Amino acid sequence: MSILPSPIRPELALPASLGGFAVRLLSPDDLEAIVALRREALACLTHPDAYVVEDDETGFLLQHCGAGGVTVGLFEGQILVAYAAVGFPAMDHPDNLGSHLGFAPERLGTVAHIASCMVRPAYRGHGLQGTLLKARFALALAYGRRHCLAMVSLHNHPSRHNMLKQAMRIRWAGELRCGSHLLRRQVLHLDLRGRSDGAGPVEHWLGSDDLDAQRALLSAGWIGVADRYASCGSAELGFATCSP
Ligand SMILES: CC(C)(COP(=O)(O)OP(=O)(O)OC[C@H]1O[C@@H](n2cnc3c(N)ncnc32)[C@H](O)[C@@H]1OP(=O)(O)O)[C@@H](O)C(=O)NCCC(=O)NCCS
Numbered sequence: 001m002s003i004l005p006s007p008i009r010p011e012l013a014l015p016a017s018l019g020g021f022a023v024r025l026l027s028p029d030d031l032e033a034i035v036a037l038r039r040e041a042l043a044c045l046t047h048p049d050a051y052v053v054e055d056d057e058t059g060f061l062l063q064h065c066g067a068g069g070v071t072v073g074l075f076e077g078q079i080l081v082a083y084a085a086v087g088f089p090a091m092d093h094p095d096n097l098g099s100h101l102g103f104a105p106e107r108l109g110t111v112a113h114i115a116s117c118m119v120r121p122a123y124r125g126h127g128l129q130g131t132l133l134k135a136r137f138a139l140a141l142a143y144g145r146r147h148c149l150a151m152v153s154l155h156n157h158p159s160r161h162n163m164l165k166q167a168m169r170i171r172w173a174g175e176l177r178c179g180s181h182l183l184r185r186q187v188l189h190l191d192l193r194g195r196s197d198g199a200g201p202v203e204h205w206l207g208s209d210d211l212d213a214q215r216a217l218l219s220a221g222w223i224g225v226a227d228r229y230a231s232c233g234s235a236e237l238g239f240a241t242c243s244p
Contacts, residue, residue: 004067004088005143012142014072019131021074021081028065030073031058033080041118046233047155051116055179063087064115070143072135074128081123084132086139087113097149100172100187107147112140114150114168114188117159129162137166137192146193151176151185154209157235161227163188169197170224170237173214184211186224198243199225208235 007013014023026034035057045051054060064071069087073080089096091109098111114136119128140148150168152160164170168188176185202225206213214224217239226238 004070007139007142008144009142012138014135014139018072018074018135019126019128021076023072023074023135026065026071026073026083028062030065030071030080031061034061034071034073034083037080037083037120038118040120044121046157047153049153049183050156050159051118051153052178052181052183055181060116061085069113069115070139072132072139074132076123080120082117082119082128082132084117084129084136085115086136087115088143088145089113095178097151097187098147100174100176101149101189103147110145111147111149112136112143112145114148114163127162129159130166133162133166133168137190141192146191148190148192150188151183152188154184154186154211157208157227157233160186160188160208160235160237164225164227166190169199169242170214170239171218173211173218184209186214188224197223199223199240200242202226202238202240204239205236206239208237214239 017023064085064087069085071083071085074082089111091105096108096111098108117129117132137148150163168190170186171189172187176183222239223242224237225240227235230236
């Protein structure tokens, strides 16, 4: 049984269908279907670091179907076509991504983690991650969490692209501890109630895996706002200044 509090703004919860698929929140009863979808998606990752499986995969998935978050599922008939999870970390949870952005304690309590999202390979190329990002933004607001934060692999270009397309900005890059793994990740942020970030035009393009150069720009106050295809299926990231 879920111990997540009811949404404080239930009118912002999910519509009956999204992108032509039936939609509903997943429950622990859907675990087998989620794991099967993940197995299919993980078998064809474009880079082994694009998604590193959690130490306790079952615990992670159940956490996002109850106590610590919610998971949206898209269905074609009985087939789970895609899922996307959003987590509501406690203010003082050591994994709260807001700590990397220097959030004050009260702001840490308004963080939503834009967590795992996977689309069955046969259904890709139709913007479903983007659709599910918007659904998770609505859910975050419904639960009173305005600061959406996501971490992405330096090698996961489709995922990062889809987040940038939904106005998320790269705010931090570095090494993150995830259970037993030390991962090189970027953190993207969107304040759902914020003013425009006032980003200027792109002035620097950096390789998506050039972590040191990204860290230098980010710590000098630049933000990552755009991407473009680079050689060998890689990507370059565009950095701009922003108003404080
Ligand atoms: C990531 C994932 C969910 C995206 O699925 P999807 O919603 O079908 O994605 P789409 O194919 O519609 O969109 C991919 C976008 O990335 C862009 N893209 C792909 N490679 C790129 C690159 N090297 N540089 C820049 N953009 C790139 C595509 O052009 C497309 O953008 P467009 O629609 O603006 O043209 C899916 O690939 C997946 O399940 N992957 C495995 C699990 C995973 O990595 N999940 C994300 C981390 S939790």
